[in-house]
Amino acid sequence: MTPTVVVLVSTGAAWEARALEVLQQDRRTVVLKRCVDVEDLLATASRGQAEVAVLGVDLAGLDRTVLDDLARWGVRVVAVATEVERAQPRAAQIGIASVLAAELVDEVAQRVCVAPPSEDTVPVVPLGPAPVPAGGGQLGRVITVWGPGGAPGRTTVATALSAELARRGLDTLLVDADPHGGSVAQQLGILDEASGLLAAARLVAAGTMDDRFPGAQRQLSERLRVLTGLPRPDRWAEIRAGTLTALVEHARRDGQVVLDTGFSVEPDLAADLGRPSRSDLTREALEVADEVLLVGGADPVGLARLARAVTELHELRPDPPVRIVVNRMRSSLGWRESDVTAMLAGFGASRGVHFLPDDQAAVDRALVAGLLLLESGDCALTRAIGRMLDAMVRR
Numbered sequence: 585m586t587p588t589v590v591v592l593v594s595t596g597a598a599w600e601a602r603a604l605e606v607l608q609q610d611r612r613t614v615v616l617k618r619c620v621d622v623e624d625l626l627a628t629a630s631r632g633q634a635e636v637a638v639l640g641v642d643l644a645g646l647d648r649t650v651l652d653d654l655a656r657w658g659v660r661v662v663a664v665a666t667e668v669e670r671a672q673p674r675a676a677q678i679g680i681a682s683v684l685a686a687e688l689v690d691e692v693a694q695r696v697c698v699a700p701p702s703e704d705t706v707p708v709v710p711l712g713p714a715p716v717p718a719g720g721g722q723l724g725r726v727i728t729v730w731g732p733g734g735a736p737g738r739t740t741v742a743t744a745l746s747a748e749l750a751r752r753g754l755d756t757l758l759v760d761a762d763p764h765g766g767s768v769a770q771q772l773g774i775l776d777e778a779s780g781l782l783a784a785a786r787l788v789a790a791g792t793m794d795d796r797f798p799g800a801q802r803q804l805s806e807r808l809r810v811l812t813g814l815p816r817p818d819r820w821a822e823i824r825a826g827t828l829t830a831l832v833e834h835a836r837r838d839g840q841v842v843l844d845t846g847f848s849v850e851p852d853l854a855a856d857l858g859r860p861s862r863s864d865l866t867r868e869a870l871e872v873a874d875e876v877l878l879v880g881g882a883d884p885v886g887l888a889r890l891a892r893a894v895t896e897l898h899e900l901r902p903d904p905p906v907r908i909v910v911n912r913m914r915s916s917l918g919w920r921e922s923d924v925t926a927m928l929a930g931f932g933a934s935r936g937v938h939f940l941p942d943d944q945a946a947v948d949r950a951l952v953a954g955l956l957l958l959e960s961g962d963c964a965l966t967r968a969i970g971r972m973l974d975a976m977v978r979r
Contacts, residue, residue, distance in 0.1 A: 587614040588697050591659075593625050593639035594618055599664055599686040603638055610693035622650055629659045636696045638662045641671040641683060647789035648678045652824060662695045677791030724755075724836040726843065727976075728869045730897075731879035732889035733847040737911040738879050739767050740947060740957070741940070742844035744969045745877070747958040750807035752973075755839030757801065759811045761828060762846045763820040763865040766813020773954020774802060780811035785823050788830045797834060804956070813844075820862050828868045845869045849896055867900065875935075875976065876906040882913040882942075887924065894931040907935045907976065912942040938972040941965060 590613050592604055607613045616634055619625040622645035628634055630653075637654060639646065641663050654661060665671035666686040675683050684695055729742040739762075746758040760766030760781060769775075783800035787793045801809040811831075814820060828843075835841045846866040870876060878897060880890025890908070897904050908928055913921070925937045946963035950956065958966055 587612055589614050589616050589633055589635045590696055591616050591625060591628055591634045591637050592618050593622075593637060593643055594620055595640050595643055597640050597642075597664075597666065597686070599666065599689045600640075603664070603689050603692045606690055606693050607638070607696070610697075612697045613693050622646060626650065626653055629654055629657045632657060634659050636660050636662055638664065638692060638696065641665045641675050641680065646678065647786075647791065648826075649789045649824060651679050662692065664689060664692070674791045677793070678789070724838070724840040726832055726836055726841045726872055726874045727877060728843040728845060728873035728875070729877045729879060730845045730866065730870060730893075731847060731909075732886075732893040734881065734886060734889055736879045736881045736886055736890070737940075738847075739771055739844050741877060741879050741909060741911065741969070742842050743768060743771060744957045744966060745973065746808060746810075746840075746842045747956040748966070748969050748973050749840050749842070750805055751958060753807065755807050755809075756842060757809050757811060757835045757839065758842045759828075759831070759835070759844065760813030761843050761865055761869050762813055763817070763823070763862050764846045764848075765815075765817040766844065768810060768844055769812040771951060771954075772804065772810065772956065774810070774812060779813065779815050779819075781813050782815075782819065782822055784811060784831050785827045788827045789824070793830070793834050807839075808956075820865065821860060823865055825860060825864055825868070828865060829872050832872050843869045843873070849900055870897065870900060870904075874905060876904055877909050878906050878934075879909045879911055882910050882917055882924070882939075886912075887927070891928060891931045894928060894934070898932040903933070905935065906932075907972070908937045909940060909972070910937060911940045912944075913939040914942040936975055938968075938975065940968045940972075 590607055592600065592615060594600055604615065607615050617628050619628055622643060625637060637659050639661065651661065661680060662684060663675060663680045664684045664686055668683050668685050671683055684692065729738050731738045742758060746756050749756040758768065760768035780800045780802065784797065787796050787800065801811055803809055832841055848863045849867050850863055851861050878893055880886050880893065897906055910924055921939050928937060941964045943963050943965035946957060946960065946965050950960040953960060
C-alpha cells in the first residue's frame with residue numbers, strides 16, 4: 585500500500601510533537617515536511633506532492649481562501665483543536681468539516697489515512713442559510729438588480745429602490761456586486777477608496793463576519809447602509825465563489841439586501857478550463873436572490889437586449905422570481921406599455937412588467953450633488969419606484 589504523504593503545520597501547540605511522532609511511526613504515512621506557517625504550507629502544497637495537511641484550527645492566516653487553494657491542489661485537511669467547543673464556530677465559518685480533539689491525537693494517523701466520521705471526531709455544521717433571528721423575526725428579502733449591457737440603469741434603480749425601502753422604515757443594505765467595477769460609491773459621492781465588498785470578502789474568508797461586518801459598511805442614513813464595490817475591475821478574482829452568498833445570508837438577518845450587479849452571466853474561457861470566471865459573481869447574485877429586477881432600456885436596442893436577458897435568466901434559473909423593469913419609457917418612442925408587455929411575454933414568464941419614466945433631469949440633479957434620488961427631491965421616477973415596490977409587497 586502506498587503511504588499517504590502528510591505535512592504538519594507547526595504553531596507550537598502541545599499536541600504537535602505527539603502528532604509528529606505518531607505519523608512518523610505509522611507505516612501508512614510519510615511526513616513530507618513540518619511547515620512553519622500558512623505561506624510555507626501553501627508553497628509546499630502547490631508542488632503537488634502532499635495529500636493531507638495536519639494543522640490547528642487556530643493557525644494564523646488560516647481562512648476559506650487557504651482551504652480553497654489546498655483543495656485545488658488535492659490536499660485534504662485534518663484539523664486539531666485543544667478546546668473543540670471554542671474552535672467549532674470558527675471551523676464552520678471557514679469551511680472545515682470536522683475537528684479532532686487534541687487529547688485524541690494518537691488517532692491522527694487513522695484520520696489521515698481514512699478520515700471516517702466517528703464519535704471521537706466532533707462534527708462541525710457547515711455554512712448554510714442564516715437562522716431566523718431571535719425573537720421570531722423574519723429574514724430580510726434579497727433583491728438582485730440585473731440587466732444587460734448598455735447602461736440600462738441598473739445602479740440607478742438599485743440605489744433608488746434601497747432608499748425607498750429605508751424610507752419605509754426597513755433596515756436595508758445596498759451591496760455593489762458588479763465584477764466589472766461598481767459605480768455605487770461614485771454615484772453617491774463616497775470618495776474614499778476602501779472597498780466594502782473586498783473588506784467583507786476577507787471577513788468571510790477569516791470567519792469573522794459576526795464581529796466585524798458592520799465596520800465594512802458605510803452608513804448613509806438611519807436605515808440605509810452601503811457596501812461599496814471593487815475599486816478596479818481587475819480585482820474581481822479576490823471575490824471567491826460562495827463569498828457573496830455567505831455575505832448575503834449574514835446581512836439578511838439585519839434587514840433587506842439589495843444587490844447591484846454586472847451585466848454578463850455568460851461563462852468565459854476560464855470557466856471552460858475549470859477556473860473562476862468574472863461572470864461567476866453576477867450568476868451567484870442571481871441565484872441567491874428572492875426577487876430579481878431585470879432592468880432594460882425602452883428603446884429598440886434596449887428592448888432587444890432585454891428580451892435576450894429574459895431568456896438567459898430562464899436558462900440560469902428555472903421559473904426565476906423576476907420582475908421586468910423597462911427604464912426610460914417615453915412617448916416619443918411611439919409604442920404603448922401594453923405593446924412592450926406583450927412582446928416581452930413571448931420570451932419567458934415574469935411576476936410583472938414595470939415602467940419607469942425617462943426623468944433624466946432628476947437623475948442628473950442627484951448625480952451632480954452625490955445624493956440618493958430620493959434626497960434630491962420628489963420626482964416622477966421616485967414615485968414610479970414606489971409603485972413598483974408596492975407591487976412587490978403585495979405579492
